[in-house]
Amino acid sequence: MLRYSIVLEWDEEAKAFGVSVPSLPGCYSQGDTIEEAVSNAREAIEGHIAALIEMGQDVPPDTEAQVIRIDVPSPAEHQAA
Numbered sequence: 001m002l003r004y005s006i007v008l009e010w011d012e013e014a015k016a017f018g019v020s021v022p023s024l025p026g027c028y029s030q031g032d033t034i035e036e037a038v039s040n041a042r043e044a045i046e047g048h049i050a051a052l053i054e055m056g057q058d059v060p061p062d063t064e065a066q067v068i069r070i071d072v073p074s075p076a077e078h079q080a081a
Contacts, residue, residue, distance in 0.1 A: 002049070005065040006041050008034060022065040024048050 004021055011018045014030065017037035021027040021044070029044040031037030049059050 002059075002062070004045055004062045006038070006045075007065065007067070008037055019044070021045055021048070023060050023062045 004023055007020045007022060009018045009020075010016075011030070016030045016032050017034055019029045019031070019037050019041040021041065024045065027044055027048040029037065029040040031040045052059050
């Protein structure tokens, strides 16, 4: 059994949760709810891995992605500077 970290982000324009898989570049999915997004991500990961195997490429391990929030100046702060 493999385990991969996924990143969920709300996409206001699509009105859905976007999912990316940092350890599998190009592996993306989405869903209207968190549960649907996670389920769709699982399917996307399985398909991505199957494609890698079919192309004779190595399946990369998970990199245990971490999310760190950082502060940057807002647009108003940039204009005031």
